[in-house]
Amino acid sequence: MKKLLILSVVLMVVGCTAKKPATPEEQWKGYCTSIGNAARSITLDRQNGISHKEALEYASKVTDPTTKGLIIAQLEKIYALPEDQLKSDKDAVQAKFKQEAYTVCVNTPHDPAHMPDYKPF
Template sequence: MKKLVILATVLGTSIVLSACSEKKPLTPEEQWHGYCTSIGNAARSILLDRQNGITQQEAIDHANKLTDPTTKAFVDKQIVKVYAFPQAQLEVDRDALLAQFKKESTDECLATPFDQQKLPDYKPF
């Protein structure tokens, strides 16, 4: 019984220590993928805001607070795309439309060439 308790303690300690170990740094490609995922989430949020009555001007005013030029360019493009979408279709299968906008903007971002030395400064969304 004592051996089992000691074994459980050792295993538990090793699991805790391994969880505390440092994560390996992300490659530029992994960082870009995370960034593009955030861009997709932002596009989804912009559409959701529109569906909930936020005006285009309010969206633009909020986007103007962005300081990173790459992020601002992506967000500005999404605002134009979302507000050009027909109002009548905003309520037809809302969840599918949100997923569609998120996927399209993520894929578009992933297809965009990026400078590995100058990755955008962003907070994961």
């Protein structure tokens, strides 16, 4: 039994350390997934009554220019939506903005050698 447990632990450690580094394309897609998740969160915040001013103040704290530009653009788009449309089907609206943000991000020209500085969201 002990040998089986030790073997399992060794295999888990080897499996975790054998991960290949992400290509620049994979890194960009991961970054864009985070941008999509952020757009979904902004939508949820708006649905829960966070004001445009509060959201903009928070978004303005982002230091990376690429991230800040994408987030501010999504924030403006989300806050431009009439409130009745925003609350008609909350989950669908969140998913819509998440997908739109991801698509815009993936199609944004970028330098693979200089990826944005961000925390996965």
